[in-house]
Amino acid sequence: xxxxxxxxxxxxxxxxxxxxxxxxxxxxxxxxxxxxxxGDFIVLAAFLGLTITxxxxxxxxxxxxxxxxxxxxxxxxxxxxVLNQTLGDDILPPxxxxxxxxxxxxxxxxxxxxxxxxxxxxxxLETASVALPGDLNIGVLPLLMFGVAVAVIAGLQWIFYRSAxxxxxxxxxxxxxxxxxxxxxxxxxxxxAMALSLAVVGLAGVxxxxxxxFDPSIGPGRLIFGFEAVIIGGLGNLWxxxxxxxxxxxxxxxxxxxxxxxxxxxxxxxxxxxxxxxPRGLFPRID
Amino acid sequence: xxxxxxxxxxxxxxxxxxxxxVAGVLVLIVxxxxxxWAGRADMRxxxxxxxxxxxxxxxxxxxxxxxLVSVGQQAFVGFGGYMLFALAIFAGLSPxxxxxxxxxxxxxxxxxxxxxxxxxxxxxxxxGTWVIAEVFRLSFAQVSALGGGSGTSLPVAIVRxxxxxxxxxxxxxxxxxxxxxxxxxxxxxxxxRSRNGLALTAIRDSELASESFGIDIWRNKFVVxxxxxxxxxMTGALIFLQKLRISPDAAFSVNDWxxxxxxxxxxxxIGTLEGPIIGVIxxxxxxxxxxxxxxxxLLILGVVAIAVMLKAPKGLWxxxxxxxxxxxFPLARRVxxxxx
Numbered sequence: 001x002x003x004x005x006x007x008x009x010x011x012x013x014x015x016x017x018x019x020x021x022x023x024x025x026x027x028x029x030x031x032x033x034x035x036x037x038x039g040d041f042i043v044l045a046a047f048l049g050l051t052i053t054x055x056x057x058x059x060x061x062x063x064x065x066x067x068x069x070x071x072x073x074x075x076x077x078x079x080x081x082v083l084n085q086t087l088g089d090d091i092l093p094p095x096x097x098x099x100x101x102x103x104x105x106x107x108x109x110x111x112x113x114x115x116x117x118x119x120x121x122x123x124x125l126e127t128a129s130v131a132l133p134g135d136l137n138i139g140v141l142p143l144l145m146f147g148v149a150v151a152v153i154a155g156l157q158w159i160f161y162r163s164a165x166x167x168x169x170x171x172x173x174x175x176x177x178x179x180x181x182x183x184x185x186x187x188x189x190x191x192x193a194m195a196l197s198l199a200v201v202g203l204a205g206v207x208x209x210x211x212x213x214f215d216p217s218i219g220p221g222r223l224i225f226g227f228e229a230v231i232i233g234g235l236g237n238l239w240x241x242x243x244x245x246x247x248x249x250x251x252x253x254x255x256x257x258x259x260x261x262x263x264x265x266x267x268x269x270x271x272x273x274x275x276x277x278x279p280r281g282l283f284p285r286i287d
Numbered sequence: 288x289x290x291x292x293x294x295x296x297x298x299x300x301x302x303x304x305x306x307x308x309v310a311g312v313l314v315l316i317v318x319x320x321x322x323x324w325a326g327r328a329d330m331r332x333x334x335x336x337x338x339x340x341x342x343x344x345x346x347x348x349x350x351x352x353x354x355l356v357s358v359g360q361q362a363f364v365g366f367g368g369y370m371l372f373a374l375a376i377f378a379g380l381s382p383x384x385x386x387x388x389x390x391x392x393x394x395x396x397x398x399x400x401x402x403x404x405x406x407x408x409x410x411x412x413x414x415g416t417w418v419i420a421e422v423f424r425l426s427f428a429q430v431s432a433l434g435g436g437s438g439t440s441l442p443v444a445i446v447r448x449x450x451x452x453x454x455x456x457x458x459x460x461x462x463x464x465x466x467x468x469x470x471x472x473x474x475x476x477x478x479x480r481s482r483n484g485l486a487l488t489a490i491r492d493s494e495l496a497s498e499s500f501g502i503d504i505w506r507n508k509f510v511v512x513x514x515x516x517x518x519x520x521m522t523g524a525l526i527f528l529q530k531l532r533i534s535p536d537a538a539f540s541v542n543d544w545x546x547x548x549x550x551x552x553x554x555x556x557i558g559t560l561e562g563p564i565i566g567v568i569x570x571x572x573x574x575x576x577x578x579x580x581x582x583x584x585l586l587i588l589g590v591v592a593i594a595v596m597l598k599a600p601k602g603l604w605x606x607x608x609x610x611x612x613x614x615x616f617p618l619a620r621r622v623x624x625x626x627x
Contacts, residue, residue, distance in 0.1 A: 034410030036358070085597055091409040095356055096553055096596050103546055104589035107582040220541060224421060227414045231407070265425040268418055272403060275415075279406035 002257060005136055010253035012142035014246030015149030016211065019204035020226035021233075021241045022149075022156055023197035029160075029236055030169045030193040031087060033094050037102035039223030041198055044105055045071050045205025046214050047113055050120050060120050060210050068202040075198030079191040087190070102219065109216035120209035145207050152200055153242050159196070160238070169193060221264075228271040234281030243283065247274075295624055299480075299617040307615035318465055322458035330457060334464035334529060336571055341471040341522045342544065343551040343563035345515045348475050350549075351558035352487045353511040354494070356409075359416025361545050362400075362423045363393050363516045365538030367523030369427055372533050375445045377432075382441075382449055386463070386524045393520020397513045405509065417541070424539035438534025446531065460529050467525055471518055476560060478514075479618055483507065491558060542585075550592045556602030560616040565604045 020042060027033050035041075045067055052063040078101075086093035128140040160166040171179040172186045180186050208214060208222065225248060233244030248267050255266020274282065321330060342364070350356045370389035374380040380388070404415040428436040450456040478484050486507050489497035498504055523544075527533045537543075547570065555566020573591075577584040599606045607613060 028410075032409075034414065036410075036413070082593070082597070092350065092356060092557070093596055093600060095358075095410055095413055096549060097593050099358065099546070099549060100589040100593040100596070103542070104586055104593075107585040107589070110582045111586070220417070221421075224414065224418055227411070228418065231411065231415075261425075261429055265422065265429075268422045268425070271418060272422070275406055276403055 001135055003254075004134075006253040006257040007250055008136065008138065009142065010250035011246050012138070012146045012249070013253065014229075014242070014249030015142075015146035016204065016207055017225050017229045017245035017248050018149045018242040019145075019152060019200060019207065019245075020222050021229035021245055022152060022238065023200040023204070024223075024226045025230045025236070025238060025241050026156060026160075026200070027193050027197045028230075030173050031190050033083065033087065034098070035197070036095060036098040036223065037105055037219070038098075038197075038201065038226060039221065040102045040105040040109075040219030041071070041074075041201045042205045042208060042222045043214055043216060043219040044109065045198075045202045046120065046209035047109055047118070047216075048202075049206035049209050050118055053120055060122050060206055061125075064203060064206055067206055068199050071202035071205075072195040072199040075194040075196075075201075076191040078198075079194035080187060083194065084187050084190055106216050106219060113216065115215055115217070117213040117215045118209070119213040120206065122210045126210070141210065145211070148203065148207070149242065149245075152203065153238050156196075156200075157238050165192065225267070228267065231281055232271055232274045234284035236285035237281070237283050240281060240283035240285075244281070247282075295622050297620050298623040299620055301614065301617065301621070303613050304615055304617040311615075315469070319462070322454075322461060327457065330461045331529070332571075332575075334461050336567055337464040337468040338522055338526050338529075339548065339551065339570070340563060340567045341468045342519065342548045343555070343567055344468075344471050344475055344560075345519050345522070346545075346548045347552045347557060347560075347563050348478075348511060349515050351552065351562075352479070352491050353508050354491060355508055355512060356413045357416040358413045358541065358545050358549070359418070359420035360515075360519055360548065361539045361541055361543070362416065362420035363397065363519035364523035364526065364544040365420070365427070365535070366396060366423055367393050367520030368527030368533050368538045369433060370520065371524035371527060372433060372439060372441060375441060376439075379445075382445065382524075382528050383463075386521055386528070389524040390517045390521030393523075394513050394517030397516030400516075401509055401512045405505070405512075420539050420541065424535045427538070428535040434534070436535060438532060438537070440532045441528070460525070463525055464529070467522055471522070472560075474514075474518065476616055476618075479560065483510070484618075487511065547588075550588055552602075553592050554595050554602055556604030556606070556608070558601075559604050559608060560618065561608075561614075562602050562604040566602065569603070 020039070024035065024038050027035060048070060049060055049063050049067050052058060052066050053060050056063075058066075082097065083094060086097050122141065125141055125144075129137045130140060130143065131137055158166075160169060168179070168184050168189050171182065171184060172189050176186050179189075204222075229241050229244035229248050231244070232247050233240030233242070247270060251270035252263050252267040255269075256263035258266075318333070321333060325333065342360070346357070346360055349360075367389045370392050371382060371385045374385040374388055375382055378385075400419055404412060404419060407415040427433065433439050446456070450459050479487065486497065486502045489500065489502060490504055490507060494504060523538070527538065530537075551566035551570045552563050553566070554569055555564065556562030573588065574584070577587060580587075595602060601609060
């Protein structure tokens with residue numbers, strides 16, 4: 001029964017990892033940009049959520065109403081002011097600039113909030129659970145997070161393939177110059193993509209903060225989880241990313257079940273096995 | 288035959304490079320004699336500078352020449368450090384013998400690592416190297432014989448074995464660090480002047496064009512990756528020989544062994560041999576003047592690196608080279624008019 005429980009919790013955890021990954025996958029799809037500071041933005045969003053809940057006394061879920069637009073605004077501004085200048089054939093500038101951003105965010109947070117672990121309190125929601133047959137209990141909160149993750153993936157999928165914005169995303173992704181000729185302002189479109197990416201990060205950050213304790217140094221770890229979910233699921237496939245997140249979550253929980261020290265290692269090993277056997281991921285989008 | 292065709296020849300050296308060579312030898316002589324005139328703290332600082340120079344040159348070779356942007360070189364720094372400790376503690380090897388062996392093992396472990404992560408491209412390759420470093424960190428944290436998560440110290444008997452007196456020991460580690468930097472510079476210089484170096488430079492400038500000339504891109508990158516891993520592991524062994532203590536978090540720190548190194552190379556000038564030397568000097572000047580500021584210092588470093596990347600992506604040396612054509616290491620070929 002412990003094993004079934006571990007797998008079940010792993011699946012739910014996978015939802016959170018898919019949220020970490022979705023924003024990463026989105027901007028890579030639109031502008032071939034990998035944001036090394038992605039994990040640090042998740043932690044930034046968590047601290048933002050913490051400050052809002054403690055100073056305004058809002059519940060964390062209400063705080064999202066503020067955190068998500070603020071993160072989106074940061075994303076748009078960052079893309080227009082800084083990251084657009086780095087895009088081109090050379091992969092080095094965006095990598096190094098976002099790497100520098102990662103260092104800045106980490107140390108900025110350290111300066112403001114200190115290195116102490118923090119946690120966002122969600123009151124009764126944290127301990128509420130649903131009883132399942134066979135002595136299993138599922139927390140309402142993990143279930144809620146998983147539901148939100150599925151909704152976010154479905155929403156992004158809809159935006160990408162069904163909306164005018166998504167058409168613009170796909171157009172600049174396919175051929176920037178032609179998209180520009182057709183009247184799209186690619187600087188603006190890239191800004192919107194980053195805004196959307198960081199809006200998802202806002203959600204992910206607050207959920208992370210409710211679920212576990214966090215401190216300024218944990219960003220890179222979250223980036224790696226998101227990245228692994230993307231690669232396991234297959235580049236460019238959002239539903240694949242969700243499955244990638246689930247595989248990662250389940251592997252980590254099975255690892256932890258065998259030996260607590262193996263939790264993270266098991267996740268990385270699952271990733272390396274997929275990379276060795278299916279280098280394009282399990283469900284690569286057919287190009 | 289026209290005479291004009293014979294009035295020119297191809298040359299690699301220039302007045303600047305000859306002056307630099309003489310100056311380099313003089314500086315080296317002064318540095319080798321440092322144990323005679325420098326204090327204990329100065330020698331420690333200089334050793335640290337040499338080891339950072341070596342890491343920076345290696346990362347520059349990887350990212351600036353082979354186009355392999357790794358943010359996971361701490362994997363090999365830590366691996367080299369741990370191999371030194373393991374060989375000294377379990378096999379009873381003297382550190383002097385363990386250092387080259389640690390480098391060799393680093394190169395050996397880099398082969399399967401490369402086979403796996405070479406499947407990832409560009410930025411995803413970068414994060415893939417980071418995952419490898421994490422796997423190394425978590426794995427070494429599981430080895431209880433090496434202290435597990437809290438790490439271990441190099442036994443006093445082994446340290447004493449190196450040299451009889453404390454000052455002699457310190458001089459030895461200093462010379463080892465200096466030798467490491469010189470070896471790394473020499474290896475990279477000779478590699479870049481060789482046939483393989485020409486291939487690498489071609490790959491750096493255009494992968495498509497070099498492939499159409501029949502250059503095996505994968506093999507060239509693979510060789511550079513393994514070579515860099517080996518030398519990085521040797522440098523790592525020296526770093527932790529100096530610290531005398533190792534722990535997974537210190538050994539596989541992304542900030543210490545990759546972020547700082549990237550800043551050094553970016554500020555100095557990526558894709559040039561001189562860049563890391565300039566960068567390491569700037570980095571340590573900044574560090575020695577600003578390190579009291581703590582985290583603010585790191586903030587400033589991040590801002591400086593971003594500013595350099597946006598405004599002068601070729602770094603200090605690259606910008607200077609572009610304006611003046613100056614080159615201290617004779618790598619480029621130029622047409623020279625004969626004096627006759």
